[in-house]
Amino acid sequence: MFKEASIREPLILGDKVSYHQITEDVARSVEGKANKMWWGAFTIAFIAMLWGFGCLAYTVGTGIGAWGANKTVGWAWDITNFVWWIGIGHAGTLISAVLLLFRQRWRMGINRSAEAMTIFAVVCAAIFPVFHMGRVWVAYWTMPIPNQFGSLWVNFNSPLLWDVFAISTYFTVSVIFWYLGLIPDFAMIRDRAKVVGNKMNEMIYRILSFGWSGRVKDWVRFEEVSLVLAGLSTPLVFSVHSIVSMDFATSIVPGWHTTIFPPYFVAGAIFSGFAMVLTLVLIMRKVLSLEAYVTVKHIEYMNIIIMLTGSLVGIAYLTELFISWYSGVEYESYAFINRFSGPYWWAYWSMMTCNVVSPQLFWFKKIRTNLMATFILSLVVNTGMWFERFVIIVTSLHRDYLPSSWTMYSPTWIEVGIFVGTIGFFFTAFLTFARVFPVIAQSELKTIMKSSSKMFKNKNDNHHH
Amino acid sequence: MSLTYTISDKTKKILFAMMGIGLLAFVYAMVRGIPIQRVWANVLVNIFFFMSIGLGATFYMAKKYAAEASYAIVYKRVYEAISGYLPIGALMLVLFLIAGFLGLHHIYHWMDKDVYNPASEHYDKGIAHKAAYFNPLFFWGRILVFFGLFIFAQRTLRQRSLEEDLTGDISLYKKSITTSAWFLVIFGFTAPVIVWDVIMSVDTHWFSTMFGWYVLAGFWCTTMITIMLFSLYLKGKGHLEEMNDNHFHDLGKWVFALSVLWTYTFFCQFMLIWYANIPEEVTYFQDRLGAFGYRPLFWIMFFINLLLPLIVLMSRDAKRNATFLKIVGGILIITHWLDVFVMVMPGTVGANWRIGPMEIGMGIGFAGVFLFVVLNQLAKAPLVVQKHPFLEESKHHQI
Secondary structure, rough: OOOOOOOOOOOEEOOOOOHHHHHHHHHHHHHHOOOOOHHHHHHHHHHHHHHHHHHHHHHHOOHHHHOOOOOOOOOOOOHHHHHHHHHHHHHHHHHHHHHHOOOHHHHOOOHHHHHHHHHHHHHHHHHHHHHOOOEEEHHHHHHHHHHHHHOOOOOOOOHHHHHHHHHHHHHHHHHHHHHHHHHHHHHHHHHHHHHOOOOHHHHHHHHHHOOOOOOHHHHHHHHHHHHHHHHHHHHHHHHHHHHHHHHHOOOOOOOOOOOOOOHHHHHHHHHHHHHHHHHHHHHHHHHHHOOOOOHHHHHHHHOOOOOOHHHHHHHHHHHHHHHHHHHHOHHHHHHHHHHHHHOOOHHHHHHHHHHHHHHHHHHHHHHHHOHHHHHHHHHHHHHHHHHHHHHHHHHHHHOOOOOOOOOOOOOOHHHHHHHHHHHHHHHHHHHHHHHHHOOHHHHHHHHOOHHHHHHHHHHHHHHHH | OOOOOOOOOHHHHHHHHHHHHHHHHHHHHOOOOHHHHHHHHHHHHHHHHHHHHHHHHHHHHHHHOOOOOOHHHHHHHHHHHHHHHHHHHHHHHHHHHHHHHEEEEEEEEHHHHHHHOOOOOOHHHHOOOOOOHHHHHHHHHHHHHHHHHHHHHHHHHHHHHHHHHHHOHHHHHHHHHHHHHHHHHHHHHHHHHHHHHHEEEEEOOOOOOOOOHHHHHHHHHHHHHHHHHHHHHHHOOOOOOOOOHHHHHHHHEEEHHHHHHHHHHHHHHHHHHHHHHHHHHHHHHHHHHHOOOOHHHHHHHHHHHHHHHHOOOOOOOHHHHHHHHHHHHHHHHEEEEEEEHHHHHHHHHOOOOOOOOHHHHHHHHHHHHHHHHHHHHHHHHOOOOHHHHHHHHHOOOOO
């Protein structure tokens, strides 16, 4: 059997670790009843979601004029939120695909919830451009369908169209990947329901688990498909946010047209995605008592990734700033001067502080292993990444080439309401997920029990001494 | 099956012959009256290309510590040895830059003092705007500090690794993680700056925010190819007993993945500049795709760098086959060298380029120096680290 180096810290804690114990711990949240805390959180999230639906209905009924966007600042709150949510939707597939390819064992405690989060975030993201189209009932015109359907043939030169393809592909593959991992876990719940005679659960999870039998043949196929999907998803992690960045970078708007945008957006997306994973996972491990499986070491690794991607984003900020001066292009220089000293200076400096400065605190081991500090910083990073998109979009547009059209932008309560609604939807979905799906990929986690759990590691070490 | 590598007399002869060919290339250039600008430009291509491999290996070495990675430990000495070229490469680069400041060559337009002088007929408003950045004191300050720190990190990590062989002290490993962490931060922030200073500033007016990462992706890929080829060479000689198909599979994957990363940065830079078609930016690709005649070279370089690893290294079997790896690695080394060639030449000699005996000979000469340094580094220490905490994990690495 594979023996891990003794200096590696265990990824499964607890003194009584066994396959059965893992099953019990993971199944508890699905089989048990929700407590008051859960219902409280769910109610708030649900109301926020309904509020968002109301604002969307108002937008559709009234028109895009209900928003604060104007002729100069044509993209504002909506696209900021779109990019913000899409970015958050990056960590899941990174964790499930890229970390699988890199054979990182610590992914197994968190991949399931991160993937779920990804899917909900992408749904939230899609709402914004779809409703910005105005006539949402013809949203299918974004697809290249024949003209008889009343559409115009789509413009393949437009990065907005590439976005449609990139995001729908990403969403599809993410859902399949997520669901694939869930199959053996659904089967576990099915089998447990059968034993206790819970007919309802047995039927639901029988349908969901696609007749999983747990035979070696099933597992071989499972692992092969996982690897193929990981291979497919890895370029998708890059492509989605690269293409989102091209929505801006292919234009000739100062502050938007810069070649570093694609990789810098990808780094920023991973950055914000991990922050959101932390926000959710820190609560989840506590509420569902999963501290033995999502350990402080997991949190620490995620914090290191935040530190790394935060610094990468910092490099990109400084590169842009420097090149805007170095290039000698006056429009480009002005765009950046306006960013940090113009009327939206507070957005720029919030972005810099939250995204570049605050993650540097994770250099201290004390801070990156402190749960409260991590939780606060994860919120700070999420805020910062929202400001980043606001800075890129609004401050670049509000003072364009023609000073006579310079203007300011501020959101209406409708726009804010839609944003609040997406947050409501996100948490409603996540809370539901935490009740009906196994939140930890228990079948995968069991594969590392003997190599990476504290109990077995101690046992192994004692054998050799 | 020995733990120590010694350079055989035959190998030594080959290496000296290679360096001799390099010298002959200079003589050839003088005799044939090849324009001195073209000779200097070639020197820059080779100095930067090989220096960047040494820097890339240092980066890889540090990255392994910071990521707590174990798979590569059985061939750790190989990339350690390659990183040993960094001080030599950096020294050559510094000498090259000094030569520029002394007026011995005119590779860098911005080194010419007249371009900053409004009274001069050579006054160039675009470059004069950058005067603060190219101020000699600031320029030399950053070049020396950056390389100083890089070399310091490289020496420290190597020294500790050698020490660890003798004592097995775990604190050495832990200290190396710290060294690696600060090195990676410095590297991340300064490597793009060095690329701007040494390569991007050849086309003094041109700018691209992606350029630093583009060049970095390129030399990271070249570094992995170099590590792979040296490992194959040593394996072929019967060394590195513990290194097996699984480890080569990993190296093959690295080359595959980084080739795709390189393509990604190339494509993003190229596509965005092409799409926006802004005169200040698009000149760069007009030089390379227009009348100067680089077009075939440019596209051959791009498509081989992308397609060869993509097609050949896609399969698992190919990554476990030494012959495949050698062929792909050998070709990619040359095409990545061409990448640097196409970066430097249009801004220095315009249409007056050729890949003739001088270019090839000089490339062989520099390769000789590089191989000589790296093989000597290999000969200095046991070929497998002895007491690294992840050695056992690495030996049993299986994919």
